[in-house]
Amino acid sequence: MxxxxxxxxxxxxxxxxxxxxxxxxxxxDYGADVIKIERxxxxxxxRSAIPDPAGLQNPVxxxxxxxxxxxxxxxxxxxxxxxxxxxxxxxxxxVNNFRPGVMERMGVGYEALSAINPRIIxxxxxxxxxxxxxxxxxxxxxxxxxxxxxxxxxCDPSEPTLIYPTALADYAAGMHLVQGILLALMQRxxxxxxxxxxxxxxxxxxxxxxxxxxxxxxxxxxFSWGAMPYSGVFDTTDGAVVIVGAFKANPLRDICTALGxxxxxxxxxxxxxxxxxANREALHAILRAxxxxxxxxxxxxxxxxxxxxxxxxxxxxxxxxxPQTAINGMVLRAEAGETIGMVGSPVHMSDDGxxxxxxxxxxxxxxxxxxxxHGFDGTAIAALKAEGVLA
Numbered sequence: 418m419x420x421x422x423x424x425x426x427x428x429x430x431x432x433x434x435x436x437x438x439x440x441x442x443x444x445x446d447y448g449a450d451v452i453k454i455e456r457x458x459x460x461x462x463x464r465s466a467i468p469d470p471a472g473l474q475n476p477v478x479x480x481x482x483x484x485x486x487x488x489x490x491x492x493x494x495x496x497x498x499x500x501x502x503x504x505x506x507x508x509x510x511x512v513n514n515f516r517p518g519v520m521e522r523m524g525v526g527y528e529a530l531s532a533i534n535p536r537i538i539x540x541x542x543x544x545x546x547x548x549x550x551x552x553x554x555x556x557x558x559x560x561x562x563x564x565x566x567x568x569x570x571x572c573d574p575s576e577p578t579l580i581y582p583t584a585l586a587d588y589a590a591g592m593h594l595v596q597g598i599l600l601a602l603m604q605r606x607x608x609x610x611x612x613x614x615x616x617x618x619x620x621x622x623x624x625x626x627x628x629x630x631x632x633x634x635x636x637x638x639x640f641s642w643g644a645m646p647y648s649g650v651f652d653t654t655d656g657a658v659v660i661v662g663a664f665k666a667n668p669l670r671d672i673c674t675a676l677g678x679x680x681x682x683x684x685x686x687x688x689x690x691x692x693x694x695a696n697r698e699a700l701h702a703i704l705r706a707x708x709x710x711x712x713x714x715x716x717x718x719x720x721x722x723x724x725x726x727x728x729x730x731x732x733x734x735x736x737x738x739x740p741q742t743a744i745n746g747m748v749l750r751a752e753a754g755e756t757i758g759m760v761g762s763p764v765h766m767s768d769d770g771x772x773x774x775x776x777x778x779x780x781x782x783x784x785x786x787x788x789x790x791h792g793f794d795g796t797a798i799a800a801l802k803a804e805g806v807l808a
Contacts, residue, residue, distance in 0.1 A: 421448025421769050426602070427508040429454060429501070430485060431525070433461040435558070435584055436542040436618065437514035438481035439591035444510070444598065445484030446762050446771050452504060452787055453482065453778065457489040457808035460780040471755065479757050479777040483749075488788070489781030489808035496806045498524050503791050505530050505537060510598055514542035517552050527613050534611070538601040541615040542594050551619070561586035561618035566626065572643035573698075590621040646693035647672065649701055650730060651708035657730035658708065658716050668725070669693065669700075675719040676707045751776045781808045 426449040430441045438461065445451040455461055460473060461482070469475035490497040505511060511530060513520050520526045527539040541547065544556010559580050562568040567585070568578060597614035605611060623630065632640035642648070647662025647669050662668030670682050681687045681703065686696040693700055708716055713729045720727040742748055749759045753776040762771040784807050788798050801807040 421772060422766075424448035426450070426510065428452065428510045428512060429504055429508045431511070431513035431515070431520070432542070433514070434463050434466075435481060435587035436556075436590045436594070437512055438463070439588055440540070440542065440594040440598070441485065441512050442481055442483060443592070443595045443762070445775070446773075447764075448769075448772070449510075451485040452508075452783075453485045453487045454492075454501065455487055455489045455780055457491050457781065457805070460487070460489065464780065473780050474754070474777065476758075480759055482777040483751075483759060483773060484775050485778055486775065486783035486787060487778035487781055488784040490784075491806050491808075492523050492525075494804070494806045496801060496804065500788070500791075500801075500806070501525055502530075502533055504787075506533050507791075508534065508537060509602070510538045510540060512540040512542075512594070512598070516555060517543060517547045531611060536605060536609065537611040538598060538605065539611065539613045540594055540598050540601075541613065542590055543615065543617045545619045546617045547615055556618045558584040558586040558618065561622045565619060565622035567622050570626075570629070570641060570643075572641060572649070585625070586618040586622050589625055590616050590618050593621050593624070644697070646687075646690070646697045646700055649704065651701075651705050653708055653711060653713040653716060656713040658713050658720075659728050659730055660704075660720065661726040663726065665725070671723045671725055672704070672720070675723045675725060676704070676716070677719075678703070678707055749773055753777070784808070 423444055426444070428441055428444050428449045428451045430437070430451050430453045432438050432441055432453075441449075441451050441453075453461070459465065461478060463478045463481065464473040464475065466477050467475055469477075488500075490500060492498055492501065505525075511525070513525075521529075527537075530537050530539060543552070544554055544561065545551035559568075562581055562585065568580065571578075593616040594614070597616060601612055601614050628642075629640050632638060645661075645663065648660060650657055650659045660672065662672055665671060667682065669687060670680050672678075673680050673682075681700065685692065687693045687700055717727055717729060736742060737748060745761075746765070747761045747763070749761045751757045751759075751773060757776060764770065785798055788801070788807070793801075798807065
């Protein structure tokens with residue numbers, strides 16, 4: 418690989434858990450030198466998020482921290498803060514996802530760092546924003562789902578209110594932070610100056626509901642693609658199938674043909690889209706009863722024969738074992754004491770793009786190398802270790 422898109426970009430990474438680390442991992446995946454600043458002895462909170470035989474190198478941490486190098490510092494010590502300032506002097510981007518005010522109290526807020534390096538791009542991920550009545554609150558993915566209306570959204574009003582088990586808010590905000598950083602890097606090419614880029618879990622969850630929000634703002638009513646009358650999840654004899662009856666002139670008629678049912682569009686209850694919406698429960702009861710008589714493979718074949726959108730409902734392990742997953746390069750494995758399994762990058766480039774250059778780092782495992790690159794000799798490094806500044 419000759420030169421990745423972000424080769425030559427240096428990122429100082431204060432992030433932990435998911436919002437920030439999934440952002441900085443993308444930067445590292447495409448060539449940036451990501452230096453992860455961690456707390457001596459503990460490191461990123463995700464290192465101890467779950468009990469695991471690998472301890473600080475558990476799968477949760479490994480999933481979000483490849484292509485980074487780790488240095489463990491005591492930032493309460495003046496010498497530790499001085500090291501960060503030295504790293505920032507030649508950096509391009511600083512990223513953190515602490516609550517507003519935390520970085521400032523540590524001496525690494527934007528004002529302090531931009532005085533050292535006016536070209537620095539200071540990227541911030543928060544729970545609710547950097548200002549406002551919720552700015553002081555601790556942000557978290559599940560809380561963001563709840564407070565922005567995502568958790569309350571259902572395909573069926575009778576369903577219980579549940580937590581969505583994948584961290585939607587963290588991942589969405591992390592990807593928005595990547596966008597902001599790349600935009601700021603492009604703008605710096607014109608202006609020569611850095612700036613603050615900020616995103617929040619709150620804003621990202623609202624942004625993900627863009628269609629639903631416009632329907633509410635313009636028509637004062639709820640809208641859900643999942644609640645469309647010709648779409649649903651139906652149990653089969655050996656699993657389940659999801660059907661999306663959309664983008665066809667008469668989807669219900671075609672669904673009935675595929676399932677071997679009489680044409681339900683001749684039933685007054687389902688003779689129009691509006692009638693089907695009003696009688697969705699009765700329609701789905703008929704479809705459920707029919708689909709329950711056959712296997713998933715049978716119904717997928719019948720539905721696809723009429724070009725209807727459908728898919729089997731699978732577990733993650735089944736998806737990871739799928740040949741399509743392998744062809745897309747979406748499973749990575751690396752050896753680092755044990756075999757580390759990771760999801761690959763979903764962004765594929767015909768030129769130099771993604772590369773796995775570094776396995777997830779040991780806590781502080783790259784500290785000495787990083788300091789040598791920034792002018793510290795062996796004597797200075799030994800003294801920092803003796804003082805407990807460098808772990």
